[in-house]
Amino acid sequence: MSEDKPIIIQGYQDIPPMTVARGRMSVNDTGSWRNAEPLYIDHTSPCNFHCPAGNDVVKFLRLTAEGKYNQAWLTILKTSPLPGICGRVCPHPCETYCNRGQLGGRIRIHDIERFLADVNIDSKYSLPKIKYPQGKIAVIGAGPAGLSCAWQLNHYGYPVTVFEKHKLAGGILAVGIPRFRLPVEVRKREIGLISQCGTEIVTGVEIGKDITFAEIREKFAAVFIGVGYHHSYSLEIEGENHPDVVPGLSFLKKTALTKPFDLKRQVVVIGGGNTAVDTARTAFRLGAKVTVLYRRTRAEMPAIPDEIDELLEEGIAIEFLTNPVKIHSSQGEITHIECVRMKLGEPDASGRRKPIPIEGTNFKIETEQVFTAIGESADLAFLSDSIKTQRWGISTDEFGRTEVSGLFAGGDASTGEGTVTSAIGSGRKTAIAIKKFLEGEESEKEDLIPPALVNVNSHVVTLENLNLDYFTALKPIEIPCASPQERITSFEEIHRTIDEEQALYEAQRCLSCGSCPKCDNCYIFCPDAAIHRSLEPSKNYIIDIKHCKGCGICAAECPRFCIELRSLMQS
Amino acid sequence: MRKVITGNQAAAWGVRLAKAQVISAYPITPQTTIIEEIAEFIDRGDFSARFIKVESEHSAMSGCIGAAAAGARTFTATSAQGLALMHEMLHWAGSGRLPIVMVNVNRALAPGWTIWCDQNDSLSQRDTGWIQLYCESAQEVLDTVLIAYKLAEKTLIPVMILLDAFFLSHTAESVEIPDQETVDAFLPALDFPYKLDVENPAALFGAALPDIYQEFRFKQQTAFDTVIDELHRIESEYFQRFGRQYGEIESYKCEDADIVLITSGTVTSTAREVIDRRRENGEKIGILKMKLLRPFPTLSLASALKSARKAAVIDRDISPGCGGIWAQEIKASLSDVPESQRPVIFSCIAGLGGRDITTETIEQAIDITIKDDFPAQEIYWLGLK
Numbered sequence: 001m002s003e004d005k006p007i008i009i010q011g012y013q014d015i016p017p018m019t020v021a022r023g024r025m026s027v028n029d030t031g032s033w034r035n036a037e038p039l040y041i042d043h044t045s046p047c048n049f050h051c052p053a054g055n056d057v058v059k060f061l062r063l064t065a066e067g068k069y070n071q072a073w074l075t076i077l078k079t080s081p082l083p084g085i086c087g088r089v090c091p092h093p094c095e096t097y098c099n100r101g102q103l104g105g106r107i108r109i110h111d112i113e114r115f116l117a118d119v120n121i122d123s124k125y126s127l128p129k130i131k132y133p134q135g136k137i138a139v140i141g142a143g144p145a146g147l148s149c150a151w152q153l154n155h156y157g158y159p160v161t162v163f164e165k166h167k168l169a170g171g172i173l174a175v176g177i178p179r180f181r182l183p184v185e186v187r188k189r190e191i192g193l194i195s196q197c198g199t200e201i202v203t204g205v206e207i208g209k210d211i212t213f214a215e216i217r218e219k220f221a222a223v224f225i226g227v228g229y230h231h232s233y234s235l236e237i238e239g240e241n242h243p244d245v246v247p248g249l250s251f252l253k254k255t256a257l258t259k260p261f262d263l264k265r266q267v268v269v270i271g272g273g274n275t276a277v278d279t280a281r282t283a284f285r286l287g288a289k290v291t292v293l294y295r296r297t298r299a300e301m302p303a304i305p306d307e308i309d310e311l312l313e314e315g316i317a318i319e320f321l322t323n324p325v326k327i328h329s330s331q332g333e334i335t336h337i338e339c340v341r342m343k344l345g346e347p348d349a350s351g352r353r354k355p356i357p358i359e360g361t362n363f364k365i366e367t368e369q370v371f372t373a374i375g376e377s378a379d380l381a382f383l384s385d386s387i388k389t390q391r392w393g394i395s396t397d398e399f400g401r402t403e404v405s406g407l408f409a410g411g412d413a414s415t416g417e418g419t420v421t422s423a424i425g426s427g428r429k430t431a432i433a434i435k436k437f438l439e440g441e442e443s444e445k446e447d448l449i450p451p452a453l454v455n456v457n458s459h460v461v462t463l464e465n466l467n468l469d470y471f472t473a474l475k476p477i478e479i480p481c482a483s484p485q486e487r488i489t490s491f492e493e494i495h496r497t498i499d500e501e502q503a504l505y506e507a508q509r510c511l512s513c514g515s516c517p518k519c520d521n522c523y524i525f526c527p528d529a530a531i532h533r534s535l536e537p538s539k540n541y542i543i544d545i546k547h548c549k550g551c552g553i554c555a556a557e558c559p560r561f562c563i564e565l566r567s568l569m570q571s
Numbered sequence: 572m573r574k575v576i577t578g579n580q581a582a583a584w585g586v587r588l589a590k591a592q593v594i595s596a597y598p599i600t601p602q603t604t605i606i607e608e609i610a611e612f613i614d615r616g617d618f619s620a621r622f623i624k625v626e627s628e629h630s631a632m633s634g635c636i637g638a639a640a641a642g643a644r645t646f647t648a649t650s651a652q653g654l655a656l657m658h659e660m661l662h663w664a665g666s667g668r669l670p671i672v673m674v675n676v677n678r679a680l681a682p683g684w685t686i687w688c689d690q691n692d693s694l695s696q697r698d699t700g701w702i703q704l705y706c707e708s709a710q711e712v713l714d715t716v717l718i719a720y721k722l723a724e725k726t727l728i729p730v731m732i733l734l735d736a737f738f739l740s741h742t743a744e745s746v747e748i749p750d751q752e753t754v755d756a757f758l759p760a761l762d763f764p765y766k767l768d769v770e771n772p773a774a775l776f777g778a779a780l781p782d783i784y785q786e787f788r789f790k791q792q793t794a795f796d797t798v799i800d801e802l803h804r805i806e807s808e809y810f811q812r813f814g815r816q817y818g819e820i821e822s823y824k825c826e827d828a829d830i831v832l833i834t835s836g837t838v839t840s841t842a843r844e845v846i847d848r849r850r851e852n853g854e855k856i857g858i859l860k861m862k863l864l865r866p867f868p869t870l871s872l873a874s875a876l877k878s879a880r881k882a883a884v885i886d887r888d889i890s891p892g893c894g895g896i897w898a899q900e901i902k903a904s905l906s907d908v909p910e911s912q913r914p915v916i917f918s919c920i921a922g923l924g925g926r927d928i929t930t931e932t933i934e935q936a937i938d939i940t941i942k943d944d945f946p947a948q949e950i951y952w953l954g955l956k
Contacts, residue, residue: 012786
């Protein structure tokens with residue numbers, strides 16, 4: 001807008017035949033008539049709100065939709081160094097809460113994330129040199145929490161050394177999740193990027209055995225513990241001390257590390273989580289006849305629903321409402337497992353209905369081997385007694401700080417949240433606390449807010465908030481997937497990465513809830529031409545409040561709830 | 572090229588030959604066949620223009636205003652209720668000084684619900700800042716469209732062309748359709764000097780405070796003052812190229828007339844027949860056809876009526892509580908002429924709501940005027956049941 005310049009008119013000779021304004025009409029600031037005021041601000045997208053890692057999902061989808069795959073990938077890297085891994089193994093709550101789910105089908109966000117990781121396989125990424133060589137940080141455990149923490153600290157300019165007791169880096173990604181879900185090369189590629197960016201990863205070194213915890217504390221300015229859950233709960237039933245009663249996780253580890261394992265012909269897997277499902281599918285691929293026992297019903301199974309579907313497609317049976325009672329052996333070999341049928345009672349503390357045994361329904365399932373997968377906990381034997389623990393593991397505050405100065409913890413071993421994505425989020429948030437600790441600053445509540453949720457209205461956009469006149473139901477893409485027959489004879493990855501055409505289509509299906517993609521609707525519809533395109537990159541539009549009459553058309557015609565109309569009437 | 576076409580088709584041909592760029596219109600009987608014909612021209616590829624279908628006549632005129640402000644040659648057509656709905660936008664176009672051309676097919680206003688002819692719809696838009704030109708034949712319609720664009724674009728005043736419903740709009744006659752090349756030479760592309768331009772942004776039609784508003788109206792009136800001279804110049808060029816001209820009024824056998832019938836629109840044709848017949852009997856009767864309502868052709872009217880003793884105005888319209896609108900206008904404009912040089916005016920109302928004005932109706936008007944030296948009534952209702 002040009003500056004107001006007074007125009008001096010002596011008479012009719014000085015004027016055109018009609019009024020022509022070349023600048024702002026200062027005589028008529030119609031904004032003074034307003035009884036409501038539009039506020040141009042993004043609102044929280046449900047995908048962003050529900051991403052435990054804190055990714056800016058809506059942004060990387062938009063960049064993908066625009067074909068800017070490198071920028072989209074870099075957007076993810078800001079909050080997560082593991083898009084290729086998360087794109088494969090994450091239970092994707094972003095999709096569960098996706099508003100598109102009510103309008104054709106949820107956006108296949110994880111497939112797009114995976115596409116971005118794969119399409120950027122040759123993209124360069126590097127960091128400037130370490131800024132603070134004195135602020136050395138030790139991370140115990142090279143799982144997603146530790147790697148995420150290290151990644152962020154490298155970006156802040158700190159050197160990090162990660163200690164990993166297994167020979168492979170990745171924690172559960174390396175030794176828990178089977179190859180048919182997460183190929184080795186994907187894990188190596190992404191962990192490789194973290195190493196290239198300055199993190200030193202030392203594998204095969206166990207704290208408390210190869211090096212003492214005290215020594216670590218002494219050598220490093222701060223320590224992050226992210227040892228995960230590697231200790232399996234026992235069944236607490238008679239007969240479980242038999243050598244063929246094996247934690248499912250141990251079996252998966254040995255398979256991953258290609259150590260010898262004596263797999264029997266007929267096995268049962270006890271549990272309903274991802275470890276149980278992975279154990280069953282791995283054993284099945286190795287030739288065993290597998291039955292899964294679960295004490296509740298399908299609806300309560302904590303495993304990722306798609307994985308349960310795939311297990312069933314592959315021909316593995318699940319005995320629901322079934323609990324083991326006793327493991328029977330004869331002449332040193334397991335013969336069968338005695339079980340009892342269950343029914344569901346009232347909801348328990350977890351919100352799921354509590355299973356109750358039905359008396360007199362005991363029955364036998366023949367088996368030669370039993371895999372337990374009823375839950376895991378942290379193995380914290382290496383810690384000194386002075387460090388407090390709670391139900392999930394190490395006690396920390398919300399920033400990941402333990403009561404011991406300079407000692408931090410995150411991931412499953414302190415939160416018990418149980419997913420790769422929440423471990424990434426936990427590692428990222430704790431990195432902020434570590435940085436602040438090293439710089440002598442106090443952690444603040446704002447540190448816990450993922451970058452994508454800063455400077456946006458905290459209201460999580462619902463479908464009702466959108467202007468559905470602008471959107472039609474569109475079907476999601478079909479994800480390329482091997483047939484069950486192909487799958488069960490191999491450890492090849494089941495799903496394939498979607499192609500570019502699919503990624504574009506799927507990303508363009510995104511409703512961009514609450515996130516302004518510069519559609520120009522407000523600009524076009526404003527009857528007073530009071531909305532201008534902004535020249536600042538951080539903001540798309542400016543509302544000229546001097547001429548806005550508060551009619552609300554901009555807010556009504558915004559398809560994505562990026563303009564809010566606030567009443568100025570005194571209530 | 573000569574074709575047998577209706578008045579409405581003649582209007583459409585005029586628009587096509589004028590190469591209007593934007594047509595923004597909404598259908599209403601009896602106008603609809605104009606825009607249908609235009610739509611068909613466009614559809615067949617004979618005419619390249621943007622046709623905007625709108626949701627009301629208010630929007631139709633708004634569309635024309637927007638397009639004209641962007642510098643396009645624009646056209647719309649309407650009738651009766653449609654014109655009434657357009658009223659606000661007529662002011663925007665008029666005082667906005669946009670060279671829009673519109674055809675209004677004169678249809679009576681409801682209630683009682685009607686689609687038939689009278690002129691109340693356009694006469695009641697007298698003060699909206701538009702030039703109004705009333706036509707008698709299909710040929711005149713086509714010619715007037717071409718003349719109107721040139722006149723509007725020269726004076727920056729929009730032009731409304733009026734056709735009697737059905738008597739002209741839907742009656743076919745032989746019409747000479749000029750060739751495009753000659754029309755192009757007569758009517759070059761529009762170059763609207765105040766058109767909106769993204770390179771030099773401006774907002775049109777903003778506020779005018781009390782210290783300047785009156786000056787805009789003064790300029791508008793000054794522009795209207797030039798219209799008749801411009802019309803003469805343009806029509807004389809038109810005559811050179813096409814051999815036809817009409818004038819702001821047409822004086823038919825008035826030179827020696829004792830009594831003059833004042834008409835507008837198609838009634839004129841019927842009157843011509845009556846006058847010719849009665850002149851054979853030696854009666855000195857003439858016709859004054861009014862073509863231009865705004866600006867009002869006061870001087871030419873006074874000059875044409877100089878020798879007439881009495882004049883009968885046939886109004887196919889009424890301003891309730893006052894009388895025939897043409898009669899009012901004529902009386903008012905002659906009030907400055909000395910009594911000896913102006914006729915006594917007899918005001919006749921006829922043919923409202925589409926009732927036929929026959930030769931008998933015209934005869935009645937003449938007989939009334941002959942009978943008395945001064946009108947015995949303020950209004951003579953012809954054919955009143």
